[in-house]
Amino acid sequence: MFENEVIKDLLKKYKRLWALGHARALMGWDNEVNMPRGGSEERGIAIAEISTLSQEILLSPEFTSLVEKASKQEDLNDYEEGVVRVLNRDISxxxxxxxxxxxxxxxxxxxxxxxxxxxxxKNDFSLFSKHLEKIVKLSIELAEKLGYEKEPYDALLDLFEEGLRTDDVVNIFSYLKPNMKKIVDKVLSEKYYYFDSPLEKERYDIExxxxxxxxxxxxxxxPWDRGRLDISPHPFTNGLGLNDVRITTRYEGFDFKRSLFSVVHEFGHATYELQIDQNFKxxxxxxxxxxxxxxxxxxxxENIIGRSKQFTELIKPILDKHLGFTRNYDTEDIYRYFALVKPSPIRTEADELxxxxxxxxxxxxxxxxxxGEININDLPELWNDKMEEYLGIRxxxxxxxxxxDVHWSHADLGYFPTYTLGNIVAAQIRxxxxxxxxxxxxxxxxKRxxxxKEKLKELIHKYGSTYxxxxxLRKQLGEEYNPKYIIDYFEEKYVGH
Amino acid sequence: MFENEVIKDLLKKYKRLWALGHARALMGWDNEVNMPRGGSEERGIAIAEISTLSQEILLSPEFTSLVEKASKQEDLNDYEEGVVRVLNRDISxxxxxxxxxxxxxxxxxxxxxxxxxxxxxKNDFSLFSKHLEKIVKLSIELAEKLGYEKEPYDALLDLFEEGLRTDDVVNIFSYLKPNMKKIVDKVLSEKYYYFDSPLEKERYDIExxxxxxxxxxxxxxxPWDRGRLDISPHPFTNGLGLNDVRITTRYEGFDFKRSLFSVVHEFGHATYELQIDQNFKxxxxxxxxxxxxxxxxxxxxENIIGRSKQFTELIKPILDKHLGFTRNYDTEDIYRYFALVKPSPIRTEADELxxxxxxxxxxxxxxxxxxGEININDLPELWNDKMEEYLGIRxxxxxxxxxxDVHWSHADLGYFPTYTLGNIVAAQIRxxxxxxxxxxxxxxxxKRxxxxKEKLKELIHKYGSTYxxxxxLRKQLGEEYNPKYIIDYFEEKYVGH
Incomplete structure (x- = not known):
């Protein structure tokens, strides 16, 4: 897989950077899952220190010259080129x-x-607004440092999704918006997927x-010997290594699909990491x-497999065995509860539509x-106006x-569009x-x-970050992001049922 | 506390090393408490990489010259001198x-x-002996590199306990051995503390x-907001920071004093870390x-407070409330169960005597x-012979x-004597x-x-590693290690009862 001697040398040196990344990943996981509140000051400084240390090592003449040397090698295979590509991107x-x-x-x-x-x-925006203002300021500064073609947002998007431009996102939404609107309107008027399910209110025992x-x-x-399931307020997946991938969920005591589909969602993330070629460790x-x-x-x-009738049928015995109350509902009831469409002000509780x-x-x-075209203090109102316009709720x-959402507090501006990208690509894969x-x-x-999993491994997972x-997407699916398929999928599922 | 500008600069730079230590501590904790088995290869390499990186940073000319500069400062206070002392020791x-x-x-x-x-x-020493042989070889190499006055063991002892020499340990044991022997013989013949307590066999519900x-x-x-209690096969304490100190215990389902006194023991470790002056963060x-x-x-x-009659009385209501079966025993029964003396082949199950x-x-x-005076393959027999000689059991x-014990597999030769040191010093403090x-x-x-805790803070804890x-010990107790007091304590408790 890695045969070139310079690449091999580079990978040996890279282990140090990997180790620091591993440590940071573990600290991040621990923050959410275990850390007592008192530890946060020290933890924050530890993460900041290790981040700047990683940057220094990455940018050290010793390391960059080795990457440069590797870049000039001829006859590199795809994986070796992938290594060079990822490191050059990180360095740049x-x-x-x-x-x-x-x-x-x-x-x-x-x-x-x-x-x-x-x-x-405390439901008090003023406690956060000053911080958000500073984060926006720093993000603009960051975008300016990174550089961009058309607008600052491009620079941030690219950080989270290599090669994604604001124009791509604009194009995607200009197709999605009117089409989604039509389908949502249809579903809301039809009331097959839009209704009050008594299952939303059924309380469950957390154990x-x-x-x-x-x-x-x-x-x-x-694979429990290569992963864990824990509890955290916001479910997430953390790949500490190719053989230690951890997921979390939460337990609210009612509306069990939330806890269940968090697990299935994070399982999807984890399976990607777990099925990367072990040679890339x-x-x-x-x-x-x-x-x-x-x-x-x-x-x-989560959506395509998890919220299907077939999956509902598959797991019904598990639900009946442990939750009990599901025995009073047939598979169709539970399927409709899983696929429920209901405009909600909360993103993480939103249905796929x-x-x-x-x-x-x-x-x-x-x-x-x-x-810089908006005053931070005007944001809450604007947010609510848009929510009313798009989903009819305030x-x-x-x-x-x-x-x-936690994202802005983490200074992750430019992250959200990758969620819609994921939705689109999932439908493309389907x-x-x-x-x-x-x-x-x-x-x-x-039950196969x-x-x-094997198919997804061959299609996407095993390559890791090679391409x-x-x-x-072009290589494996024949085209780049295309929002057409998710609309097709929605129409088939929600209109054509 | 830290006023000297060079020291302040040094402490700022030191934060990076601290952060790496924090990361390693977290990885160590996670290894024992959470990590799925599959993660061990990657984790092992991460720890090794970060250890050598820490060494490089500590020994970098940039850092060592700053420490040297700090060492030459005049009018340093005790804490500033402590900083210089610890770093010079680490560097050397x-x-x-x-x-x-x-x-x-x-x-x-x-x-x-x-x-x-x-x-x-698998109860098969041959699976481990080759590894132990290598560890002994590496430990001898380490001792030679570190240097020593009289024998290689001195070098390793000093790693775990600054200033401790083999002669100190020999002296301690030449006082302890005959005196302990006498007391143990007395206790075994007397059968007040040596008996079969039915409480050893009482099964408990883990929850x-x-x-x-x-x-x-x-x-x-x-302080739960600055610490945690978890489960691990071998109980331990891990201070990730002054405000995040974690302890563990284990649950075997019977003989509840083991689980309980692991907690009290680790609580003692944790309290030391938690009560260090916050300025030393x-x-x-x-x-x-x-x-x-x-x-x-x-x-x-664990022993002086925990296995006392007064403590037994204090916690009896808690035991009665949750375990139930303790209601059939009076405080005296439970005290004798806590203070039970019984030669056991297993160190971690041994009584204090x-x-x-x-x-x-x-x-x-x-x-x-x-x-190098023993063949690794002869070790098991020699171990058993000594055990028979000292405690009459094979x-x-x-x-x-x-x-x-896990210690030798961790290459921690020279660690064990610090346990006896701890026992001695605890009695000195008493x-x-x-x-x-x-x-x-x-x-x-x-119930005060x-x-x-406050007293121990003033006596020992708050100073951290200053002295x-x-x-x-000289400063706070008036003398160095003295094995006399533990014998006095044993005599008072086990002979003079």
């Missing part, structure tokens, strides 16, 4: 960001996170729900290539912020509106599989989950 | 160890640990025992000064190993004998407090745990 980004700016962003976002948590608890999640993961053949290729492609995997499992409107709203606001509190007579729904029916996101 | 040790040796020890011990775990499970441990920690005012002074002094704190709480014989045995074997398996009319037993009676262990 890091070179442009002054260490002091990196440190300031890291420190500011630590403080902003705590302020956001406070503000959210029993844990059993459900465990057995669903067993059924999906989650501890190399720059050892992770999913981008947030968008990653999200395509989680959404594929209304979800992208939440992203559109954030995308539009972030773009304005980055252009948030009743900051908590239901502008303060609901179309690709069905179009090639790989019937995922039949396979679920036959392993075959689906650029757009290149990977 | 690390300078002598070639990075390749450090890396090899780290990697070898990762492998040895897994081999040990296997060997122990209920967790409640007991939680409430005992509440009673001891363990993220500095070289921000941890207990040595393993021996640390162990004195855990043993003080026979415990030091386990250390003596290990000390003697380690010394022979380091001198281990029936490797698991009960040579394979019981004598110091009682001699100064600070009646710990009365305070326990009055906070007063005891060398021997200096700290």
């Amino acid at each position: 980004i890091m070179k442009k960001i002054p260490p002091s700016l990196l440190y300031e962003i890291s420190e500011t976002s630590q403080r902003a996170f705590h302020a956001w948590r406070d503000a959210r608890e 029993k729900m844990k059993q459900v999640n465990k057995e669903v993961l067993d059924l999906l053949e989650f 501890m190399t720059p290729l050892a992770s999913g290539v981008s947030l968008g492609i990653h999200e395509s995997q989680s959404r594929f499992w 209304t979800y992208n409107f939440h992203i559109l709203l954030r995308f539009e606001l972030e773009r304005l912020m980055l252009k 948030p009743k509190s900051y908590k239901e509106g502008i303060l609901q 179309e690709h599989l069905l179009g090639n007579n790989f019937n995922i729904y039949e396979l679920v029916n036959e 989950i392993r075959d689906i 650029r996101p757009k290149d990977l | 040790i690390m300078k002598k160890i070639p990075p390749s040796l450090l890396y090899e020890i780290s990697e070898t011990s990762q492998r040895a640990f897994h081999a040990w775990r296997d060997a122990r499970e 209920k025992m967790k409640q007991v441990n939680k409430e005992v920690l509440d009673l001891l005012e363990f 993220m500095t070289p002074l921000a941890s207990g000064v040595s393993l021996g002094i640390h162990e004195s704190q855990s043993r003080f709480w 026979t415990y030091n014989f386990h250390i003596l045995l290990r000390f003697e074997l380690e010394r022979l190993m380091l001198k 281990p029936k398996s490797y698991k009960e004998g040579i394979l019981q 004598e110091h407090l009682l001699g100064n009319n600070f009646n710990i037993y009365e305070l326990v009676n009055e 745990i906070r007063d005891i 060398r262990p021997k200096d700290l």
